[in-house]
Amino acid sequence: MAGSPFAWIDEQAHQRLQAGLVRTLRPRAADSPLLDLASNDYLGLARHPEITAAAARAAHRWGAGATGSRLVSGTTELHGELERELADFCGFESALVFSSGYAANLAVVTTLAPHGSLVVSDAGNHASLIDGCRLARGATQVVAHADPDAVRKALGTHEGPAVAVSDTVFSVDGDAAPLAELATACREHGAALLVDDAHGLGVLGDGGRGAPQAAGLAGAPDVVVTATLSKSFGSQGGAVLGPAPVIDHLVNAARTFIFDTGLAPAAAGAALAALRLLRREPERAARAREVATALHTRLTAEGLEAVRPDAAVVSVRAPSPEQAVRWAADCREAGLAVGCFRPPSVPDGISRLRLTARADLTDAQIEHAVGVISSVRRQSPPNWRE
Structure with missing residues (x-):
């Protein structure tokens, strides 16, 4: 009998695993307690x-x-x-x-x-x-x-x-x-x-x-x-x-x-x-930009490599795909949802955490998010593999 016509999928799955690039779906609960800096809800209107x-x-x-x-x-x-x-x-x-x-x-x-x-x-x-x-x-x-x-x-x-x-x-x-x-x-x-x-x-x-x-x-x-x-x-x-x-x-x-x-x-x-x-409420647009600037300023002050934002996306570079995955997972454990971008989603091959600067974030929430990200970066083992 001929082999499975999908055998090639197993090889690709193995290659993704070895490269630390496996992606998984995580269903979001309607009443999730996580502070959301992962979505694209820039003006905080999805639940308004x-x-x-x-x-x-x-x-x-x-x-x-x-x-x-x-x-x-x-x-x-x-x-x-x-x-x-x-x-x-x-x-x-x-x-x-x-x-x-x-x-x-x-x-x-x-x-x-x-x-x-x-x-x-x-x-x-x-x-x-x-x-x-x-x-x-x-x-x-x-x-x-x-x-x-x-x-x-x-x-x-x-x-x-x-x-x-x-x-x-x-x-x-x-x-x-x-x-x-x-x-x-x-x-x-x-x-x-x-x-x-x-x-x-x-x-x-x-x-x-x-x-x-x-x-x-x-x-x-x-x-x-x-x-x-x-x-x-x-x-x-x-x-x-x-x-x-x-x-x-x-x-x-x-x-x-x-x-x-x-x-x-x-x-x-x-x-x-x-x-x-x-x-x-046109001030929502200005507030989203203000939050992005605040996140960038505080993250860079903590020694993280954050890209200066021109809009509401704040990118924090990670040393490897594995570290980016670990940082995102540890943030989630600490109650903070952040995006995780890895190859092939990033054109330059550099993995990142991607943060959403929402207009409805308070100053206290900004400080909390920066504290969580700084903490998980310090505690992350240097050679962690997924």
């Missing part, structure tokens, strides 16, 4: 009573699911309302909501990169942008991280449609892209600029209007923005914002829009409520 009540109302009114693709039965009046208000808030002509930020990125990269086009992609981009480049029919050139001159050089080698693709805030270290300089490089060559503002919306810009607005690019005819509703807005889903012709093109050509079930009404209702709350 106004947001959860809006989700419940939307589910009662429109049903538990969207019931079909957006072009069939999956577009409700609620979806249209969310798109209009989101575009207005961020300063763009039009918006289109997707079931996830991942789906939004796949859609926009593939539809804006036809045969004969060039995609210039930052080396630090999120996996969803990378996968979009892989699926696009145009050619892709990966360039050095956050380097407008590298983008300019790549665009200069191509004749025809072109688009430069970048995160606005990179999810690993929390550093921001030089958006204004990238836009200038693109305009010199007649290229479009596509940016993923997943970690900027709700944190950067005037009252949280996002990194493109902060860079003076909101509403520009050659700029397209993607975003998620699952981070600052505490909900689920994604969106593309940009010129109306681009959005119309996505409706007609984006496979992850045409063939995917629409965003559930509860998620759309929650995101809309979060957007309206942020309009009323």
Whole structure:
């Protein structure tokens, strides 16, 4: 008899174990006592009573699911309302909501990169942008991280449609892209600029209007923005914002829009409520940045290698994947949830703890978190293996 067709999986599992890269799922209890610095709930809205009540109302009114693709039965009046208000808030002509930020990125990269086009992609981009480049029919050139001159050089080698693709805030270290300089490089060559503002919306810009607005690019005819509703807005889903012709093109050509079930009404209702709350309470964006700065200042004072944040992500570098896993596990034992990034999730191969600077964290909670992380770093054996 032939061997198992999945025998190769055992070998890969063994290799992950040897490298200290095994990942496991840890179901989160509804009443978890952990102090949360691991999620992307930057504004502290995922459990806000106004947001959860809006989700419940939307589910009662429109049903538990969207019931079909957006072009069939999956577009409700609620979806249209969310798109209009989101575009207005961020300063763009039009918006289109997707079931996830991942789906939004796949859609926009593939539809804006036809045969004969060039995609210039930052080396630090999120996996969803990378996968979009892989699926696009145009050619892709990966360039050095956050380097407008590298983008300019790549665009200069191509004749025809072109688009430069970048995160606005990179999810690993929390550093921001030089958006204004990238836009200038693109305009010199007649290229479009596509940016993923997943970690900027709700944190950067005037009252949280996002990194493109902060860079003076909101509403520009050659700029397209993607975003998620699952981070600052505490909900689920994604969106593309940009010129109306681009959005119309996505409706007609984006496979992850045409063939995917629409965003559930509860998620759309929650995101809309979060957007309206942020309009009323714009200080939440500034507070998230303030918390990030405080975490960085206190962690570096304790001797940890923390990357200076440009938004709400605070990265603490670890000496090895095993140490990063151990630090995260020990933090959890001490009542603190932190993220743990290891290869292949980190492009430079350096493992990290990833902390979320939430707007609703108190000064006392910041001090407690720093104390826990400092303590587990000091107590961690140097050669611990998973």
